[in-house]
Amino acid sequence: MTNQENKKKINLAIYWGAACGGCCVSVLDVHEKLFVVTEYADLVFWPIALDIKYKDVEEMPDGFIDVTLFNGAIRNSENEHLAHLLRKKSRILVAYGSCSHLGGIPGLANFHSKEEIFQRVYYESESTINEDRVRPLQECVVNEGTLKLPEFYNDVRSLNQVVDVDYYLPGCPPQTERLVEVFLAIVTGAELPPKGSVVGAYSKSQCDECKRKRTDNKVIKKFKRPVDVIDDGETCFLEQGIICMGPATRGGCGARCIEGNAPCRGCYGPPPDVIDPGAKMLSAIATMIDADKEDEIDAIIESIDDTAGTFYRFSLPGSILRRKLI
Amino acid sequence: MSFNPKIVAFLCNWCSYTGADLAGTSRMKYAPNIRIIRVMCSGRVEPTFVLSAIKEGADGVLICGCHPGDCHYHEGNYKCLRRYKLLKKYLTQMGYDPERLHLEWISASEGKQFAELVDAFTEKIRSLGALNAKQIIETLT
Numbered sequence: 003m004t005n006q007e008n009k010k011k012i013n014l015a016i017y018w019g020a021a022c023g024g025c026c027v028s029v030l031d032v033h034e035k036l037f038v039v040t041e042y043a044d045l046v047f048w049p050i051a052l053d054i055k056y057k058d059v060e061e062m063p064d065g066f067i068d069v070t071l072f073n074g075a076i077r078n079s080e081n082e083h084l085a086h087l088l089r090k091k092s093r094i095l096v097a098y099g100s101c102s103h104l105g106g107i108p109g110l111a112n113f114h115s116k117e118e119i120f121q122r123v124y125y126e127s128e129s130t131i132n133e134d135r136v137r138p139l140q141e142c143v144v145n146e147g148t149l150k151l152p153e154f155y156n157d158v159r160s161l162n163q164v165v166d167v168d169y170y171l172p173g174c175p176p177q178t179e180r181l182v183e184v185f186l187a188i189v190t191g192a193e194l195p196p197k198g199s200v201v202g203a204y205s206k207s208q209c210d211e212c213k214r215k216r217t218d219n220k221v222i223k224k225f226k227r228p229v230d231v232i233d234d235g236e237t238c239f240l241e242q243g244i245i246c247m248g249p250a251t252r253g254g255c256g257a258r259c260i261e262g263n264a265p266c267r268g269c270y271g272p273p274p275d276v277i278d279p280g281a282k283m284l285s286a287i288a289t290m291i292d293a294d295k296e297d298e299i300d301a302i303i304e305s306i307d308d309t310a311g312t313f314y315r316f317s318l319p320g321s322i323l324r325r326k327l328i
Numbered sequence: 329m330s331f332n333p334k335i336v337a338f339l340c341n342w343c344s345y346t347g348a349d350l351a352g353t354s355r356m357k358y359a360p361n362i363r364i365i366r367v368m369c370s371g372r373v374e375p376t377f378v379l380s381a382i383k384e385g386a387d388g389v390l391i392c393g394c395h396p397g398d399c400h401y402h403e404g405n406y407k408c409l410r411r412y413k414l415l416k417k418y419l420t421q422m423g424y425d426p427e428r429l430h431l432e433w434i435s436a437s438e439g440k441q442f443a444e445l446v447d448a449f450t451e452k453i454r455s456l457g458a459l460n461a462k463q464i465i466e467t468l469t
Contacts, residue, residue, distance in 0.1 A: 030329065041366075057401075061400075069335075127358070137355075155468075155469065156450065156469040157468050157469055159468060162469065277376055277380070278375075278376045278379055281374065281375035281376040281377065281379055281415075282374075282375075282420060284375045284411070284414050284415060285374050285375050285376075285411055286409040287414065288407065288411040288413075288414045288415075289407050289411075291410045293410075294396070294406050294409075296409070296413075297412050299409065299410055300413060302412050303410075303414055303417055306414075306417070309414065309417045309418050309421055310418050310421040310422055311421075313418070322376070322379040322380060322382075322383050322420050322465070323379060323383070323424075323461070323465060324463075324465050326421075326422050327422060327423030327424055327425045327464060328422060
């Protein structure tokens with residue numbers, strides 16, 4: 003390869019905050035297209051795959067990285083430090099995946115305080131034996147010097163609650179095909195959407211591309227868990243009484259869950275102009291409740307397990323109330 | 329200084345807002361703590377409106393609509409009732425006192441009932457104390 007060709011390559015970084023690793027794996031899921039990626043891009047930082055240290059990133063000039071895909075929420079001071087660092091070093095910062103977009107599954111920790119989480123994890127959980135009641139300290143002095151750990155925050159945050167974000171690529175994890183489309187758009191110099199846009203997803207709702215049979219008149223007498231219903235494989239989940247987040251979720255994922263006969267859980271986040279995904283869903287679900295009398299409505303609502311956790315499964319830190327009041 | 333609750337009230341255009349208007353034109357006195365927002369129907373009140381009011385500093389939220397069976401759009405108030413019930417369940421789970429949100433049916437002729445409702449709800453919120461949700465939501469810890 004000549005130097006001329008080398009110059010065209012972009013610098014790509016991928017980093018994980020509070021994440022499960024699934025987003026990084028979704029990048030690996032490009033399979034043989036990885037050669038296409040490396041043809042266009044140099045991977046300059048990717049902790050899951052490459053041994054590049056934080057100090058190497060710190061030594062990069064500002065704006066050195068063309069695109070950073072940041073996955074994972076901001077749970078501790080290390081995540082936050084890297085978010086600031088990568089913002090400084092990157093021209094385009096993409097919140098990649100549900101966790102950096104709206105908080106994701108780690109964001110459900112906002113139902114508890116830091117203290118409650120520490121109590122549970124270090125003292126109370128069934129598998130914990132901690133007779134000396136040891137709990138991690140941020141600093142610990144040993145003979146060799148001082149050991150330091152990142153600070154664990156009380157709140158889980160989405161990426162845009164910490165730094166300025168250019169684009170959002172939602173999903174848990176994002177559909178690999180969408181990533182390839184977005185990546186090729188960036189490297190081929192296609193016109194990019196306005197800053198702050200959600201890319202790699204449609205603007206219409208999940209229901210819009212759903213293949214299941216549905217009627218306009220959805221009525222629900224009782225909410226059921228998927229385990230309580232023998233699914234016929236073709237009727238709308240909501241019409242069977244199973245909560246499906248389709249009405250308040252963007253399309254673009256290829257309806258993977260629904261194709262697998264599981265209801266949508268809402269990982270792609272809300273359609274455009276929706277401020278609070280859970281509230282939108284709550285609003286949609288409430289209109290389907292088939293009762294006019296207060297006690298009947300109460301009885302139907304009673305059958306919803308974990309209202310907040312269901313409607314805000316991927317979006318609690320990014321919602322209006324953001325966390326439980328404590 | 330004593331606590332003066334901030335209350336946001338969503339009133340439907342056809343019954344409740346007219347009811348509030350009647351209270352006003354009849355020179356009835358009631359607590360000055362409510363900020364009225366007129367909506368075309370109580371069915372227009374999205375949960376997002378209520379959550380936004382809380383985020384912007386409301387200590388309590390009141391929703392008023394036509395009596396069951398009297399909705400100008402036939403069933404908007406029933407939709408409101410279902411949303412209200414579900415929203416209360418959500419608010420409870422989020423650690424908010426569900427009594428900070430209240431739904432009441434007020435007809436166009438019930439000016440007196442409206443004035444009494446505002447007084448009673450204001451006292452209720454006063455006894456619950458300030459919510460301070462705005463500060464909690466905006467401060468990341």
